[in-house]
Amino acid sequence: MQPNSSQPPSIKFEKENLSSAQLLDLYAALLKPRLIEEKMLILLRQGKISKWFSGIGQEAISIGVSKSLNADEYILPMHRNLGVFTSRNVPLNRLFSQWQGKQNGFTKGRDRSFHFGTQEYKIVGMISHLGPQLGVADGIALAHKLKDENKVTAVFTGEGGTSEGDFHEALNIASVWDLPVLFCIENNGYGLSTPTNEQYRCKDLADRAQGYGMESHIIDGNNVIEVYSRVSKIAESIRQNPRPVLLEFKTFRMRGHEEASGTKYVPEDLMNFWQKKDPVENFRGFLIDENILSEEQDAHFKNEIKAEIDENLREANEEDASRYDETNELNDLYQDFVYEEVMPNSETETIRFIDSIAQATKQSMQRHNSLVLMGQDIAEYGGVFKITDGLLEEFGKERVRNTPICESAIVGTAMGLSINGMKAMVEMQFGDFVSSGFNPIVNYLAKSNYRWNQNADVVIRMPCGAGVGAGPFHSQTNEAWFTKVPGLKVVYPAFPYDAKGLLNTSFNDPNPVLFFEHKALYRSIRQEVPVDYYTLPFGKASVLKEGDKLTIITYGAAVHWALDTLEEAELENIELIDLRSLQPLDRETIINSVKKTGKVLVLTEDSLFGSLASEISAIISEECFEYLDAPVMRLGSGETPIPFAAALEEGYLPKKKLKEKLKELIDY
Incomplete structure (x- = not known):
């Protein structure tokens, strides 16, 4: 992404039929994340936040796209898209709490930065494995389409993320299913320190859309008017004619991948070129030249935003630090599910x-x-x-x-x-x-x-x-x-x-x-x-045979191996447990059975090392040690991939070894 010497270094703005009020609204929206970032960089140096991924120089993309969408349309941003959150009026104190790892943050201190979502503001944050959120956008858009809702979903990625398989998979799905998704690529020149010429060979990333039969556009990512005007028109077109569109925003990352990375790998002339294309300063200059913004108004905007930042920071700073509560942590692992028992009929x-x-x-x-x-x-x-x-x-x-x-x-x-x-x-x-x-x-x-x-x-x-x-x-x-x-x-x-x-x-x-x-x-x-519908609960094992001589714990096809072996060997008084549910696991049935029999074999089709059988064995050793009359024994398949030929597969599986293993345990 080298500068073009024939191009002036500043941005050329066109009003695009926008009113002065609209232009000032865009400026205030653009200014807010910049001022927040400047404050966060100070706090980072003071050790009051742990990490920061700067979007300085890229704010026009977040603002322009967010302003182009309706409030009830989902946006899936990246970690440089602070403007998405501020444009959606996410309370700053909650953002600050999020970055400080406090309970009032959107992840209750469980994740950092922008790794969160909020249904209230229709924002779905990214995870560090960047690719999956592109497929998630497909799913959100598919739901809109199935519900006959004329809505657009916007998802962000960087030029580095376009090399991931998920990018190509998601574009292909969206194209085949005509999903109303705006795929927004922020091409900011570097994937951490890797320049674009080491990331891809096509001239423009927008060209990749052709391979998926998809419409694409290249947009100046530092020109907030161009972003807002063009994305607004494209979004409205998608609402009327659902389809995916790929947008490549040309921009630049003015700071490191994260602050610790620095920018020493960026050539000085390239940094200077993009510094002159700063989206905030250029837009500010344009508005002043057009007599739309005065110095007094500009100062008022800045003072008002800084006051809001300081007040919300004060609120966040006054919150207590997060404290570990094991019950709360475990309770939030799953959404509450009240099992509804539906009894089967007699037919x-x-x-x-x-x-x-x-x-x-x-x-x-x-x-x-x-x-x-x-x-x-x-x-x-x-x-x-x-x-x-x-x-x-x-x-x-x-x-x-x-x-x-x-x-x-x-x-x-x-x-x-x-x-x-x-x-x-x-x-x-x-x-x-x-x-x-x-x-x-x-x-x-x-x-x-x-x-x-x-x-x-x-x-x-x-x-x-x-x-x-x-x-x-x-x-x-x-x-x-x-x-x-x-x-x-x-x-x-x-x-x-x-x-x-x-x-x-x-x-x-x-x-x-x-x-x-x-x-x-x-x-x-x-x-x-x-014949009719019925349900069974998770976490409840089935005791297929009762006995007090020995317990076999297993699941899946191995249940039938155990039944066959017990019948063929005429072994009686053996308790056989079919787990049915592996997570959650019925620990109570396992422990009660082993306490009764004193001997246990955990049987699995999986290879033993690192298997569920190993975990169950550890549970039994911890919970039932004083009740055991023999070591906890395991039996599983061979420690190789599964072979194809019948004789090899038969030797790999543990079924033929089961009778001998049971005899060993009975005789112990």
Whole structure:
């Protein structure tokens, strides 16, 4: 981003039919974040705030875009978009409390800077993993479209963020689905210290829109009139004709990535060039030259804003520092969910495991008009396992949506639907593919309610498991990736009856649920299941067999391995627990059983190291040590990826070792 010597260094403004009152309003709006920043830089040097990401030199973008949108339209800013918050009249004392990590801040001291959102002001803040918020904007816009609301959603990213896969995934989804999203790129010259010529090779980032069949515009990001006027027209056009538009704002970052970084890597002539294009000073000079702003008015604006800053800082400074309260911290991990028990009626039918999943999905779609299903090939094709077959005809393509192959942005889209008051289900075609959507699950869905009281009303269905000769990429049982993450719920049924009731509850729960479905059980297990809708609670294990000789604790397909082995070996008086719910975990049933039997085997299809079996073993050792008559034993699969060939897969799985392991434990 080198200066063009043929261009004057100052900004050329055109009034664009704006009144003097409108121009002065833009100036006051532009001035406010600049003065706040100048104050914050002083406080940073005094150690009164911990970190600062400066937007000095870029204020015109935040102000122009925010002023172009209606107050009830969502904006998803970055950490240099202070002007978004001030334009939406977010109380300054709460912003100051946020930056000081105090309870009155939007995250109650749990996150810093601009890592927060607020439904009151329709702002959804970013996370440090920048890409997911682009998919979230897709979801918010999709909800507007499904509700026939003519609204625009604006989302910000930097030129560095356009290299992330989420950027491309989100643009592709928005284009395919004609979503009313303004994708705003603040091209400020550097990704931390990396200049643009080391980040991309296209002439302009706006050119990337062509690959997605998307309209794009290049806008002078330092000219507040141009930003406001052009974005206003584009936004109104999108409201009338819903579609995504990519905007590239040319600007510059006048300070370091954050203050500790400095700007020594920026050539002096480049810094001088952009210093002359300062958006605040240039606009101020223009208004004075046009006799719209007087020196007295300017002084009045500054004094009024500085007084507001000082008063709100005083309020924030007087607040007590945050104090840790474990109960409060845990209570905010999930949105409150009062389980509603719906009892099954007396009419039953014998169905397969896969049929129970299909029934629960259909009946929950009937109960929840706001529920949207998303996944690869789930519409006309009915999904690779045919679970969603027939749903398109009943619920339509708006609610049963084929997605491009882009798991990360689709999870983000599901989050956006939740933010905008809807429910979402994402079907991972195979549970293995969740790794491509891992980031937004563990960093966005899991943490959002704890951070700023925004729930993620999302169910992610996970066809999983070995035993079907599918090899390393279609056979994993990766529940341990998620049971470790606070804020997620993890369910893993073994029977059709449990699967239907627990999936219905998953759709009712306003929190993120990963629902594991073992593929080997889909068509091999049948059971009498109520025809109508019913629910089952999370966190309640099922005791399938009672006994006092030994306890087996397991879940998923391994439940059936245990049943088969106990029958074949004619082992009696063995207590068998099917966990069903892994997070929350039924610790009470586990502990009571082990105290009764004194011996326990924790069985899992997962490899043992770092597995849920290891965690359960640790719980038992801590809670039941004095009741144990033998070491806590575990049995799991091999410590390798899952092999394809039948003999190798059979050797990898623990099923054939179960009888011997039980005998070892009984004889101990």
